Amino acid sequence: MADTERAVYVQRLDPDQREEYVAAHDDVPEGVTDAMERGGVEEFELYVRDDVAVCILECDDLDAYLDAVDGDETVAEWERYTGQFKESGVDADADPEAGIPFMERVWRFDPEGE
Secondary structure, three states: OOOOEEEEEEEEEOHHHHHHHHHHHHHOOHHHHHHHHHOOEEEEEEEEEOOEEEEEEEEOOHHHHHHHHOOOHHHHHHHHHHHOOEEEOOOOOOOOOOOOOEOOOOOOOOOOOO
């Protein structure tokens, strides 16, 4: 398997709309997953606890992923739709450099030494 890049970001949900946010992900638009596939996504996971949503993205090339989703109107519509359930997170209307609140990895344990 080729090396992949991993990016992680956290979004704060409106506690009163947590269930709506979770339910929205029962039917992610095909145009969104198509854009993710075009961007080389190998795996995308979404975890939710209380009012925190954690997204873990693995892709071939993070810049290629960002190029694929930036400016894609279906992706922007999806982010605006899910944005109504959040207090902070991805901003479809922000500058592409600031649109996704990626986290900085500060520590890693790898017993295999890979």
